[in-house]
Amino acid sequence: MQHLHQLLEIENSELAQLLRFSLYGLEASLNQARTQFPLDPGSKICDEVLEELHNLLQPPQQNTGWEDASDDLKLSHLREVFDSDSELNYYLGNSQLQSTTDSDLWNEIQRKLLRVPEDLAATWRSRTLDLAQEVGAIADNSNLYQLPFIRDEIIYPGLSGTVQTQGLCLYQQVLSNPKNAQGNVSDLPAAFLFLYMNFIEIDPDLHHALKSVFSFDVIPLHSKAEQRDQYIDALSDRFQRTQKAEKNTDPLSILRAWIDIDEAIHSLVFVPPAERYSWWGKLQHESRRILKKVADEAINAGNEVRIRQLSGLYADICASSKDDLQLDCGGIPGEVLTCLRVYARINQEESPGRVIFRSSR
Structure with a gap:
């Protein structure tokens, strides 16, 4: 498992992506077979294998060591204005942001913007970058967590500077x-x-x-x-x-x-x-x-x-x-x-x- 972990964590590796897809396929096949054959003598070990596969396929943490306490966030003002915006609440409900680090907060906000009308999302994405720049962080399109799809697309940027975190993109596979x-x-x-x-x-x-x-x-x-x-x-x-x-x-x-x-x-x-x-x-x-x-x-x-x-x-x-x-x-x-x-x-x-x-x- 150690070498599987090491290969999966290599960024921009076609071999890593091929391994990831193969493991997803294996996980799906075992899950389906587990349902079809509940009394199979190998079912208990199969459950353990599925748990190992699930843990292996967990994406890397999107923070990079910036373990800020929730009351010491560099992006605390961004959290406040985001949570208090009535138009966003209309589309997202009244749930408050949960992240306790700047890195996680950036990604949580950007993912939520994927659920609101694109014009509102564009306005807010620009605003989030402005507020990030005020605390010394800038947009970074070079450090992106990749999701396989049928096209290449930067979904939202990461940050570098005083806050360092991955963004998110699709890549054609x-x-x-x-x-x-x-x-x-x-x-x-x-x-x-x-x-x-x-x-x-x-x-x-x-x-x-x-x-x-x-x-x-x-x-x-x-x-x-x-x-x-x-x-x-x-x-x-x-x-x-x-x-x-x-x-x-x-x-x-x-x-x-x-x-x-x-x-x-x-x-x-x-x-x-x-x-x-x-x-x-x-x-x-x-x-x-x-x-x-x-x-x-x-x-x-x-x-x-x-x-x-x-x-x-x-x-x-x-x-x-x-x-x-x-x-x-x-x-x-x-x-x-x-x-x-x-x-x-x-x-x-x-x-x-x-x-x-x-x-x-």
Whole structure:
């Protein structure tokens, strides 16, 4: 394990990334097999192996030794203005920032900005850099924690100077067939699978609302390790089913598999859910964009298909949805906060959608 740790910690190493992807695949396969064979004589040791893999795949701590006490933060003013901003509270709820070091505080704030409308996020990102410069810290795009996806993108910068911390970026990684073009139907499910595995590890605010795992509530993943593993297993299983459907080339099988994996992708949520035109909302919409293309291909093959993303007033769409969840924070009372599963009508067969909505009280 020592040498695995050493290789995984090497920055900008293709070999390290290949190892990380292989270990994620092994973890997902073992989790799935563990569920299928609960009485297997190797189940106890398998659980220990899974725990070792989980610990091995933990990302490096994003602070770099700046162990400031919470009452001695260089960025304390940034914390105060962020927590007291009413517009941010509208989108993020009234939860206060939890970080106790400057490094963690920078990353916590920047991750939260991924959930608010992009224009508001841009304004606040500029403001955070100004406030950081006031205490001697400057933006640093050379020290970034990398998340594999289908494109290169700096999500937010790190800092150097009096506060030193990593930023966050996406980097383009071939995850399925190297011949596939960027954004190909076959690439995107794998990209989301590996991206989500990484994001779940670094963002303690993430929840899931996937009905096949738990249908009655929105569940925090940071404090519910079993739910976290079950959600990742379900996402991995739907990814594999999407691959099998595409190999069979039947348009309706591909469409149904894509509806299922799109649901799993959109069921990784925050409380309240990210705003539709935020960075996070636009990221998840990439799945809906591909789903529309898959639906169009089924229509061109002679099928009658209607796909509808449910939004607006909950009273107007509730007849097209089932097993919905409600929250008492975020958005406008009585409106849909996010569409977890699209409504589908395929050759006269209806499949209800599923949403999270804001209670009207």
